[in-house]
Amino acid sequence: MDLLAHPVKRKRNADRFGDANGRKKIINQVIFTDCIKNKKMTDIEIQSKFDDINRKLDIVLEEVLAQKQSRQTVEDLVTDVSLIGSDMFKATVVELDNAGIDVDGEALKQLVFKLIRNIDTINEMFGMLESANDLIKDVTPIIHQVGLDSINKMNELEQKGYFEFIAELGRMIDNVVTHFGAEDVKKLSDNIVPMLELVKSLTQPEMLQAFTNGVNVYKNLNTENIPEYSLWKIMREINTPEMKKGMGFMITFLKNISKENK
Incomplete structure (x- = not known):
């Protein structure tokens, strides 16, 4: 020009x-x-x-x-x-x-009128864009730090063997699914409540203590050098307090089982 x-x-x-x-x-x-x-x-x-x-x-x-x-x-x-x-x-x-x-003057005029009429909306839109930009600037360092922490945590879990454990657990579940069919799962679901009740009873402190005592006795028992007992020696052992107490426990246990089965 x-x-x-x-x-x-x-x-x-x-x-x-x-x-x-x-x-x-x-x-x-x-x-x-x-x-x-x-x-x-x-x-x-x-x-x-x-x-x-x-x-x-x-x-x-x-x-x-x-x-x-x-x-x-x-x-x-x-x-x-x-x-x-x-x-x-x-x-x-x-x-x-x-x-x-070709520029339509009437359309251009309508566009100008719309821009003027919606000037508040345009200002709000720019305000939202500025807020979003500020939010991204604030969140980006946090996301970056979370990513680094996640990588470090995953590395720590891998060093402890969590991933190998999960892989073996997957193999175990695969074996269970392979060896048991839908009918077995149905029976398990029907009897899951009694099984959980049994597990609940077995996990009581007194039951755990009894199991622990039995395991300790069996562990301390020398199974390779078991003494032989004659009939006369058995009769003598029956008269000892330990045998009498043990026999009393067995008889009481069997009697209670009989009562539960009635």
């Missing part, structure tokens, strides 16, 4: 300063005439008054000139922007025409 094809006529600063100085001379002439009429004032007083008035006028004229320059600058900027916008619009129209693109 050739912006120089539209020159802007501006008034030069020298002319502005000339106008200001002209006004200043007129004011000084009026003041001088007034001072001549007032014969009571001396030349020194008149000159002092002139200097004071000139100083104030300089300040006022500088402020007026600054405001005028600022206004002129804004006007020049508006003019230049208008020219640039006009040239850009013409260039855009030419480019669209060369590309074979």
Whole structure:
């Protein structure tokens, strides 16, 4: 775009300063005439008054000139922007025409109206995007740290053999599934409550203590060197307190089993 094809006529600063100085001379002439009429004032007083008035006028004229320059600058900027916008619009129209693109002015106007009407929604959408971006920035270090902790924990479990244990447990379950059919599973489900009751009873402290005592006795028993007992020796052993107590335990145990089976 050739912006120089539209020159802007501006008034030069020298002319502005000339106008200001002209006004200043007129004011000084009026003041001088007034001072001549007032014969009571001396030349020194008149000159002092002139200097004071000139100083104030300089300040006022500088402020007026600054405001005028600022206004002129804004006007020049508006003019230049208008020219640039006009040239850009013409260039855009030419480019669209060369590309074979037809722009519906009514549709474009409706789009602009929709954008203006939904400006609050657009602002909310951008606010949500900013919040999401902040959330991602805050969560990313946490996710990174969680990933590192998970990797370290998995490595620790692998070192302890958890994965091998789970693999063997899978093999055990596979063997159970292979050797037992659907009918066996059905029977197990039908009898699961009595089995759990049995397990509950076996896990009582007194039962566990009894099992522990029996295991300890069997472990301390020398099965390879069992003494032989004759009938006479058996009769003698029956009369010992230990055998009497053991026989009493067996008889009581069998009697209680018989009562439970009735």
